[in-house]
Amino acid sequence: MIMQPKLNIVPFVSVDRMMKLVLAIGVERFLTELAGYIEDDFRRWELFDKTPRVASHSHDGVIELMPTSDGKLYGFKYVNGHPKNMREGLQTVTAFGVLADVGNGYPMLLTEMTILTALRTAAMSAVAAKHLAPKGARTMAIIGNGAQSEFQAIAFKALTGVDRLRLYDIDSSASRKCAKNLAGMGFDITICATGQEAVEGAEIITTVTADKLSATILTDNMVGPGVHINAVGGDCPGKTELHRDILLRSDIFVEFPPQTRIEGEIQQLAADHPVIELWQVIAGKAEGRRNGRQITLFDSVGFAIEDFSALRYVRDQLQATGLYEELDLLADPDEPRDLFGMLLRAKAAAAA
Numbered sequence: 001m002i003m004q005p006k007l008n009i010v011p012f013v014s015v016d017r018m019m020k021l022v023l024a025i026g027v028e029r030f031l032t033e034l035a036g037y038i039e040d041d042f043r044r045w046e047l048f049d050k051t052p053r054v055a056s057h058s059h060d061g062v063i064e065l066m067p068t069s070d071g072k073l074y075g076f077k078y079v080n081g082h083p084k085n086m087r088e089g090l091q092t093v094t095a096f097g098v099l100a101d102v103g104n105g106y107p108m109l110l111t112e113m114t115i116l117t118a119l120r121t122a123a124m125s126a127v128a129a130k131h132l133a134p135k136g137a138r139t140m141a142i143i144g145n146g147a148q149s150e151f152q153a154i155a156f157k158a159l160t161g162v163d164r165l166r167l168y169d170i171d172s173s174a175s176r177k178c179a180k181n182l183a184g185m186g187f188d189i190t191i192c193a194t195g196q197e198a199v200e201g202a203e204i205i206t207t208v209t210a211d212k213l214s215a216t217i218l219t220d221n222m223v224g225p226g227v228h229i230n231a232v233g234g235d236c237p238g239k240t241e242l243h244r245d246i247l248l249r250s251d252i253f254v255e256f257p258p259q260t261r262i263e264g265e266i267q268q269l270a271a272d273h274p275v276i277e278l279w280q281v282i283a284g285k286a287e288g289r290r291n292g293r294q295i296t297l298f299d300s301v302g303f304a305i306e307d308f309s310a311l312r313y314v315r316d317q318l319q320a321t322g323l324y325e326e327l328d329l330l331a332d333p334d335e336p337r338d339l340f341g342m343l344l345r346a347k348a349a350a351a352a
């Protein structure tokens, strides 16, 4: 735990400090350790407050709040999703988050979460694949080569041993960027001209595209028996990536069903279509992959507990690394009821 002698001060991790933190720890180690925190929290899933995220939809995107608590700590993330942003030179997804002490309600950490979301999403995908992908899978197609894509590749390498990538994006410059960023990291990379070409020989298919409307990134004929699909980009009402027929042939694993039924690929299915909660697989209460012919689908939308795990992980790194700033965030007068007096003393001090 970080010493917090001054109660007004909240440790703040800026984008600059987050980048230094990730580089100091190493991206692969960061993803592996973060995956461990996610698995720990998924094993105690039943303890958490759970609610579908609070989404404010607009014409161009969505702004969401993602709260949860384990009874000791409370966390939330603010995150947006605006697919048109990228064409305007802005990020599709930006985020920041807070971790707080349930005992007194005081925030204990404020951090950037744009980079952290990419890391946690990738760590979550790789955790799911550990339980669901065919054993020994080494080849992954990544369709959609934007901001999330390299993080996905590195997480799968670190956690599942994937070392052959087949990249496809409607914008080939995105695939070239992804391949360039991953050069020298131990991948054998092929840039493909179509989605169909990308999935050839792939044991794992990751879809991580951004479009405001429902797209069909994978058609039924593109998915053969035994494949694991990591569907990341369909995460809003009316925003999906897979043809419905694929869902009907797959065993579907989800984070929190009440949220995924609104936001995930399964919004295309009946409200009672059977799904398996991933936490149950991680906790050993449900089976993951059963055989070599089964199609497994992780219908990822991103759930608050993953962000909670990421906030916990970052907080646990701060003391050893010192990679945070002290933010004067909380008004905390010595005499708790004298908040106005504190204002008056500040006025007197400014006048002096």
Ligand SMILES: NC(=O)c1ccc[n+]([C@@H]2O[C@H](COP(=O)([O-])OP(=O)(O)OC[C@H]3O[C@@H](n4cnc5c(N)ncnc54)[C@H](O)[C@@H]3O)[C@@H](O)[C@H]2O)c1
Binding pocket: 081, 083, 086, 092, 093, 117, 121, 143, 144, 145, 146, 147, 148, 149, 168, 169, 170, 171, 174, 208, 209, 210, 211, 215, 217, 231, 232, 233, 234, 235, 300, 301, 302, 303
């Ligand atoms: N499930 C989760 O937990 C989670 C977390 C973060 C982001 N996301 C989602 O992941 C998606 C990708 O996010 P990002 O930050 O990488 O976005 P981005 O805008 O940086 O990249 C998206 C890429 O998809 C490509 N693309 C769009 N339509 C395509 C198509 N039909 N075929 C192939 N490529 C296509 C674009 O050219 C772009 O390069 C978004 O939809 C985002 O909402 C999900």
